[in-house]
Every structure is written in structure tokens, then in C-alpha cells.
Amino acid sequence: MPRRYWLMKSEPHVYSIDDLERDGRAEWEGVRNYQARNFMRDDMKVGDGVLFYHSNAKPPGVAGVARVCREAYADHTAFDPDSDYHDPKSRRDEPRWLMVDVEFVEKFSSLVALDTLRATPGIEDMMVLRRGIRLSVQPVTRKQFDRVVALGRRG
DNA sequence: GCCAACGTTGGC
DNA sequence: GCCAACGTTGGC
Numbered sequence: 001m002p003r004r005y006w007l008m009k010s011e012p013h014v015y016s017i018d019d020l021e022r023d024g025r026a027e028w029e030g031v032r033n034y035q036a037r038n039f040m041r042d043d044m045k046v047g048d049g050v051l052f053y054h055s056n057a058k059p060p061g062v063a064g065v066a067r068v069c070r071e072a073y074a075d076h077t078a079f080d081p082d083s084d085y086h087d088p089k090s091r092r093d094e095p096r097w098l099m100v101d102v103e104f105v106e107k108f109s110s111l112v113a114l115d116t117l118r119a120t121p122g123i124e125d126m127m128v129l130r131r132g133i134r135l136s137v138q139p140v141t142r143k144q145f146d147r148v149v150a151l152g153r154r155g
Numbered sequence: 156g157c158c159a160a161c162g163t164t165g166g167c
Numbered sequence: 168g169c170c171a172a173c174g175t176t177g178g179c
Contacts, residue, residue, distance in 0.1 A: 132160045
């Protein structure tokens with residue numbers, strides 16, 4: 001089974017590639033969308049490659065690479081009434097939301113901006129380029145992954 | 156800060 | 168199980 005590739009969004013003012021570099025690894029907390037959760041639950045494996053995308057940023061774009069280092073388990077922030085991600089419908093005996101852990105791999109020498117992604121031939125099918133798709137966890141192909149990494153290192 | 160496009164919720 | 172209302176996402 002070949003490893004898979006993903007794009008995961010984070011708002012850099014909440015958690016950035018620099019934070020991940022400092023921490024080494026992180027819990028990917030706060031995913032509250034069923035489709036995104038299902039990707040994590042059903043398809044994400046240790047070793048999968050992750051494009052770390054900065055959303056709600058100026059400019060938005062892929063900032064670096066991470067790797068899945070723990071497969072899906074209960075997102076405990078859902079149980080915490082003080083958390084922004086609290087969801088009373090998720091119970092410890094029946095967790096509704098899951099997270100994975102990711103580890104830092106590299107920060108790009110230059111951010112691959114959304115505009116650059118749009119202008120790059122061969123990756124037109126990336127979900128992040130499709131209008132109206134807001135999924136915070138998206139599959140990408142190996143070709144898309146490799147091309148974005150090449151752009152990021154080129155900087 | 157705006158707002159279009161979505162996803163979820165809840166009344167019926 | 169429909170669908171209007173509401174909340175969220177995320178680029179701009």
C-alpha cells in the first residue's frame with residue numbers, strides 16, 4: 001500500500017508551520033467536519049505526507065511539509081468545555097471527532113501561494129483550487145504533492 | 156470586514 | 168425526510 005498525500009489547513013495565527021517546527025509534532029485538533037474526519041479516520045496512515053497550508057493568511061498558501069505520526073484517535077478538545085472546539089455531543093465513550101498527530105518535516109524556503117498554485121500547470125485538479133471547497137483535510141495526489149514541494153524548495 | 160458558498164440543525 | 172435558517176469557512 002503506497003503512502004498517501006494530504007493537504008491540511010491551519011490558520012497561521014492559530015498554529016503555523018513555525019509552531020510545528022518549534023514543537024516537532026502536534027495534535028491536529030479541532031476538525032469539525034465529517035468528510036474531513038472520515039479522511040483522517042479511514043485513510044490517514046503513519047508516514048503519509050502532508051502539505052501544511054496556511055489559510056486566512058496573507059497570502060494563503062502551502063508553507064511546508066509535515067508527516068502523519070499517529071493515526072486517528074479521539075479529539076479530546078471536544079470534551080473540554082473551555083475549549084474553542086468543545087462539542088457537547090461528543091462523549092468520551094462515543095467520540096464524534098477525531099484527530100491525528102503530525103510531525104514537522106520541512107518549512108519551504110518560500111511559501112507556495114494560492115496564486116502560484118493556480119498558475120502552475122499540471123495541478124489544476126487540486127481540491128484547494130476548486131471554488132467552494134472548504135475541506136480542511138483534503139487528499140492530494142503524489143504528483144500534486146511532489147510538484148508543490150518542488151515549488152516550495154525552489155524559492 | 157464582506158460575503159459567497161457550504162454544512163448543519165431543527166421544526167414540521 | 169424536506170428545507171429554511173443559521174453558522175462557518177476562507178478568499179478577497
